[in-house]
Amino acid sequence: SSELTQDPAVSVALGQTVRITCQGDSLRGYYASWYQQKPGQAPVLVIYSTINRPSGIPDRFSGSSSGNTASLTITGAQAEDEADYYCNSRDSSGNWFGGGTKLTVL
Amino acid sequence: QVQLQESGPGLVKPSETLSLTCTVSGGSISSYYWSWIRQPPGKGLEWIGYISSTGSTNYNPSLKSRVTISVDTSTNQFSLKLSSVTAADTAVYYCARERVGSLYNWFDPWGQGTLVTVSS
Numbered sequence A: 001s002s003e004l005t006q007d008p009a010v011s012v013a014l015g016q017t018v019r020i021t022c023q024g025d026s027l028r029g030y031y032a033s034w035y036q037q038k039p040g041q042a043p044v045l046v047i048y049s050t051i052n053r054p055s056g057i058p059d060r061f062s063g064s065s066s067g068n069t070a071s072l073t074i075t076g077a078q079a080e081d082e083a084d085y086y087c088n089s090r091d092s093s094g095n096w097f098g099g100g101t102k103l104t105v106l
Numbered sequence B: 001q002v003q004l005q006e007s008g009p010g011l012v013k014p015s016e017t018l019s020l021t022c023t024v025s026g027g028s029i030s031s032y033y034w035s036w037i038r039q040p041p042g043k044g045l046e047w048i049g050y051i052s053s054t055g056s057t058n059y060n061p062s063l064k065s066r067v068t069i070s071v072d073t074s075t076n077q078f079s080l081k082l083s084s085v086t087a088a089d090t091a092v093y094y095c096a097r098e099r100v101g102s103l104y105n106w107f108d109p110w111g112q113g114t115l116v117t118v119s120s
Helices: none
Strands: A009-012 A018-023 A033-037 A044-047 A061-066 A069-074 A083-090 A095-097 A101-105 B003-007 B018-025 B033-039 B046-052 B057-059 B067-072 B077-082 B091-100 B105-110 B114-118
Touching (some): A044 A061, A044 B105, A083 B105, B003 B091, B018 B091, B033 B067, B033 B105, B046 B067, B046 B077, B077 B091
Parallel strands (some): A009 A101
Antiparallel strands (some): A033 A044, A033 A083, A061 A069, A083 A101, B033 B046, B033 B091, B046 B057, B091 B105, B091 B114
């Protein structure tokens, strides 16, 4: 299996910038997607193909990648951004999610 | 816009087969891939597998021996069967549309999810 590794928890002060990272060998050759999940809700796509933002997602969310690491950056974090964030990528054998990062907005 | 809704029993006995259906509304099931993803209580997401509208499938290697995903284009539904379930299969099960390319994939939209508990 291909593993994607995320920090379990990250915190950010209101209005500041936070980067959530995802590491894995599959990210060297495949694009990443990112999902936001709030308690009791289904995940929502916030970034696809590593850098693209779906319509309706605020432009404070952005994505990037370097080597085996994909990143989700929130510039000017808001209280409503407090949630779990999951990365996802695929490879030749399947489809993999990171373990998730719990973002706390202080 | 496209909406997905899971349906099926919320309680399944150990060793039996879990069966869920996802109904797609607001758009055709054709020309896309359709996935099942699950999330045990308090834990992360696990991809189970996908099916294309033409019936080709790809399953998580760790579940492959127990999983069958099928599609019915006439009813705009796709289904999941997971056999020989144990308590470890207790989870919220989500269906989602998956966009798949040679180097990319993403899931959007998702259904609201349905909790399936495995217990006698």
